[in-house]
Amino acid sequence: MLDPKGDNNMNFGFGPSNHDSKAWAIMQTWMKTCSESHAQCKLPRTSPSYRPTRLLRLDSSKTFHRVTGDECPPNVQYVALSYCWGTKPVERLLRLLESTVESLSLEQPIENLPKTFREAMSVAQRFGVDYLWIDRLCIFQDSPDDWKREASSMQDVYRNAVFSISALGAMDADAGLFFERDPDVAAPTIIHFKLAEDGQEKAFRFGLEKGWSWRLSFENEPLVQRSWVVQERLLAPRTLHFGSKQLFWECREASCCEMHPHNVYCYDGFDDIEEVERPPGSPYLWKQLLDAPDRRQVSDPYEQLFFDWASYTHYYVSRQLTVASDKLIALSGLANEMRATLCQLKPGTHRYLAGHWEEKLMETLVWNVNGPATRALQYRAPSWSWACLDGHLNLIGSCRRSTETISLTSMVSVAMTHPGERDTGAVSGGILTLSGPCAMVKIDLNRNADISRRYENEKYVRILEDDKGNDLNMKEKQDLQVIFDTMDDITEQAIVLWVCSHSFDGETWSGHGLVLACVGEDKYRRFGMASCYFDNKEAASAFTTGFTLKQIKIV
Numbered sequence: 087m088l089d090p091k092g093d094n095n096m097n098f099g100f101g102p103s104n105h106d107s108k109a110w111a112i113m114q115t116w117m118k119t120c121s122e123s124h125a126q127c128k129l130p131r132t133s134p135s136y137r138p139t140r141l142l143r144l145d146s147s148k149t150f151h152r153v154t155g156d157e158c159p160p161n162v163q164y165v166a167l168s169y170c171w172g173t174k175p176v177e178r179l180l181r182l183l184e185s186t187v188e189s190l191s192l193e194q195p196i197e198n199l200p201k202t203f204r205e206a207m208s209v210a211q212r213f214g215v216d217y218l219w220i221d222r223l224c225i226f227q228d229s230p231d232d233w234k235r236e237a238s239s240m241q242d243v244y245r246n247a248v249f250s251i252s253a254l255g256a257m258d259a260d261a262g263l264f265f266e267r268d269p270d271v272a273a274p275t276i277i278h279f280k281l282a283e284d285g286q287e288k289a290f291r292f293g294l295e296k297g298w299s300w301r302l303s304f305e306n307e308p309l310v311q312r313s314w315v316v317q318e319r320l321l322a323p324r325t326l327h328f329g330s331k332q333l334f335w336e337c338r339e340a341s342c343c344e345m346h347p348h349n350v351y352c353y354d355g356f357d358d359i360e361e362v363e364r365p366p367g368s369p370y371l372w373k374q375l376l377d378a379p380d381r382r383q384v385s386d387p388y389e390q391l392f393f394d395w396a397s398y399t400h401y402y403v404s405r406q407l408t409v410a411s412d413k414l415i416a417l418s419g420l421a422n423e424m425r426a427t428l429c430q431l432k433p434g435t436h437r438y439l440a441g442h443w444e445e446k447l448m449e450t451l452v453w454n455v456n457g458p459a460t461r462a463l464q465y466r467a468p469s470w471s472w473a474c475l476d477g478h479l480n481l482i483g484s485c486r487r488s489t490e491t492i493s494l495t496s497m498v499s500v501a502m503t504h505p506g507e508r509d510t511g512a513v514s515g516g517i518l519t520l521s522g523p524c525a526m527v528k529i530d531l532n533r534n535a536d537i538s539r540r541y542e543n544e545k546y547v548r549i550l551e552d553d554k555g556n557d558l559n560m561k562e563k564q565d566l567q568v569i570f571d572t573m574d575d576i577t578e579q580a581i582v583l584w585v586c587s588h589s590f591d592g593e594t595w596s597g598h599g600l601v602l603a604c605v606g607e608d609k610y611r612r613f614g615m616a617s618c619y620f621d622n623k624e625a626a627s628a629f630t631t632g633f634t635l636k637q638i639k640i641v
Contacts, residue, residue, distance in 0.1 A: 095348045100273040104333050104344075105264040110212070112347050113326060116335045117213060117249070120324055124339040127323060136246045137162050139236060140182070140224040141217045144207050145193055152182070152190040152223060164217035165210040166247040168318045168325075169202050170308050171222070171408065172258020179259070181227040190223065200259035206251045209263065209326070215248055222259075238508055241321055241419030250322035252315070254307045255330030263328035272331050274345060300343045300350060303331045305377050313405035314416045320372040320398065321419055327376075338373045350376065371427050372398065372420070388431045392446050395424055399441060400481040403472060410462055413473045414441060414512060421510035439500060440471035440513045447500075448493055452585050452598035453481045454569045454615040458543045461572050468516035469612040470600070470640045475571055488588035492597075492626060495522025495585045498637060517609070518640045523584045523633035525558065526551040527601070527616065529568060531578055543570040547616070553634045568601050570614035577603060582616045583638055587626040594619065595626040602638065609639045 101108035120127045137155035141164055144150050155162075171179075180199065182190060196204050203220060210218050226232040236243075244250060253263055307329050309315055319325055319336060327334035332344040341350050371391060378401050384390050398420070407413060421438050428436045428443075437444040442451070451470060459477025467473035472481060503515040530548040547566040550558045570576045580601050587597035601614040620626040 095346050096274055097344055097347050098273050098276070100267070100269040100332070100344065102269055103264060103266045104328055104331075109333055109344065112344055113333060113335075115347070116326070116337075116340070116342060117324075120337045120340065124337060126338040131161075131246045133242060133246055135160055136242055138164065138219050138224065138243050139239075141219055142207075142223055144211055144216045144218065147208075147211065148196055149193045150196055150199070150207065150218075151193050152187070153217075158217065162217055163215050163248045164219055165206070165213075165215050166219045166244050166250045166318070166322060167203070167206045167253070168250055168309060168315050169206075169220075169253035170256060170258055170312060172260070174258065176227070179222065182223050182225060183228045184226070187226075201262035202253045202256055202259040205263040205328075206253070209251055213249075219243055219247065234506060237415055238418065238506070238511060240317065241422050244318050244321035244419070245323070245423075247322055249324040249326060250318060252309060252319070252325050252327040252334075254304070254309045254327040254334065256328075257308045265328070265330045267331060272344075300332070300334075300345045301377060303329060304334060304343070310377060311406050313402060313407045313412070316375075316398065316402045316405060317416060317419050319375055321423070334376055336373055336376055341374055341376050343376070371423065375401070388428070391424060391427060391431075392443060395420075395443065396446075396450065396481055399472075400479075403479045403481070407476075410476065411464060411466055411512065413462070413466055413476075414510075417441065418508065418510040422508075425510070437500075438510050439502060439518075440467040440516055441473045442471060444497075444500070447497060448495060448585060449491075450481065451600065452615060453479055454617075455543070455571055456480050458573050459571060461574070465514070467513050468518065468641055469571075470518050471513075471516070473513075488590050489592045490623070491586055491588040492623075493586050494630060495520050495583060497521075516641070519637060520583060520640065521635065521637045523630040524553070524636045524638065525582055525584075525630075525633045526553070526555075527566070527568065527580055527582045529576075529578050529580070531576065543573055543576060543614075544568070545570070545576070552632050553636075556632075558632045566616060566618045568614050568616050570601070571612065575603075575613040577613065580613060581610065581638075583636075584616075584630050584633060587620070587629070589623065589626075594621065595623060596620070597626055597629060600640070602640065605641065609641050611641055 097112075099108060103109065137158050139155050141153055141155065141158060141162070142150050143153045180186070196207060199207075203223075206220070207218055210216070225236040251263070253259075253261070255265055256262060304310065304327075324337035325335070327336070335342040340348075342348065343350055372394060378397070384393060399417070402417060407416065425436050425438060428434075439447065453472045455475065456478040459475040459479065461475055472479050498519040498521050500518045501516070502509065502513065505512050505514045527547045528549040528551070530546045545568050547568060550566065552558060568580075580603050582599045582601055584597065584599040587595050589595045597618045597620065599616040600612055601616050602610040603613050605611045618629065620629065
């Protein structure tokens with residue numbers, strides 16, 4: 087219990103809705119502070135003359151119509167909307183189609199739009215903006231070619247918006263931005279009781295509310311679960327979230343909510359929660375997201391980019407996609423921006439490989455699933471890429487920084503094919519050739535690896551053999567575990583290609599390898615990841631004694 091007095095970053099004056107006068111005052115303060123005081127948020131637009139292909143023009147508070155970018159003034163200011171489409175059949179939704187393009191180009195009553203769109207227009211006009219970008223009405227929904235073109239320009243649409251509006255608490259476009267609420271429930275909890283020392287009644291609040299209640303409120307909102315919205319939030323210069331319980335704000339120098347209007351409190355995904363405000367300013371390419379673990383700054387900005395990429399792809403993979411084939415497409419805007427920044431720091435090719443970067447491929451190959459996942463029914467990525475699976479994944483390669491690493495496998499070559507022009511979008515094929523120490527593993531299918539987790543896809547290795555079938559008879563083999571990527575991948579025998587071993591504390595070590603199965607023509611497919619833990623560096627170095635050095639092609 088904490089004394090609420092003197093806490094200038096706790097808002098106890100919640101109103102009855104997230105759009106009443108008190109809420110609007112907070113929104114306007116956030117916007118004013120950001121636009122006038124945040125040096126990093128006042129940076130010029132990445133493309134000053136950029137205009138989206140299409141926008142919605144708000145003619146008044148009652149009418150709108152669709153316009154082309156060429157019809158808009160230079161340096162047009164517009165707002166982008168992030169929202170959930172919902173589960174209604176698309177045939178029943180108002181969309182931009184060849185059959186509706188003409189009518190949408192004429193003045194239409196705003197009342198024809200779903201509630202979320204109407205209220206987004208109201209918010210935009212309240213901040214003096216007369217143009218709005220909404221995917222459903224600005225991308226032809228019956229033209230695959232137009233969708234591909236526009237999807238490849240998402241980074242420009244969101245990066246050049248004045249701000250984005252997030253329909254955080256809405257399940258679909260009919261739910262709206264504005265919600266009523268009980269102020270006593272939404273505001274921080276205050277309890278009055280008498281202290282034994284003096285018998286006088288005093289006010290106290292729950293300490294946990296300072297760090298956790300706003301986070302739980304945010305994480306449980308519908309929009310947060312969408313994969314596409316990760317890119318939209320990271321690219322937009324500032325985002326105003328309309329949650330069902332309270333408002334939230336994200337920009338490059340602040341992460342705020344109504345409960346903590348100046349800055350939320352830190353959450354470190356690697357350690358315990360810290361009762362300190364997030365520091366102002368951002369040394370990163372992308373802003374800090376409210377519900378993502380606080381990133382740790384490293385001295386080398388080039389290395390920082392890869393660490394941030396790993397952090398946000400780790401965050402991204404647990405989100406949901408309506409269209410499974412969008413797995414890499416919904417990340418392409420970030421990949422394009424990442425490469426451009428890498429080239430500024432170190433001119434070069436900086437090859438992007440189905441969610442991985444060539445420079446860090448040996449580190450990021452050793453990802454694993456957190457519980458059984460499912461493989462995409464239609465080809466989406468090679469088996470060595472995390473993008474081939476749906477489920478909760480652990481991209482351990484770069485999410486933590488090791489103090490020392492023993493690299494045992496190297497890349498010989500990689501060949502990628504893409505259905506489109508950009509290599510940051512969809513993938514149609516990929517062959518990765520690696521050279522490293524290999525051994526045969528025989529799995530104990532009757533014994534799960536870690537009883538505390540109880541995942542049926544985690545098994546112990548029973549026997550470790552060289553390529554001649556000789557038992558390597560290693561004392562560490564009883565600790566060698568395999569996490570299969572899916573339940574269908576579980577097999578009694580496979581090849582393990584040992585990739586690396588590393589230490590995070592300078593004392594204990596862990597090693598990781600790819601579990602592979604031959605799929606014909608000297609090609610292999612990844613089935614899972616193997617891990618082993620060692621007491622010291624010597625044991626980690628000796629583990630691959632007896633392994634055979636091979637070149638392996640993984641598809």
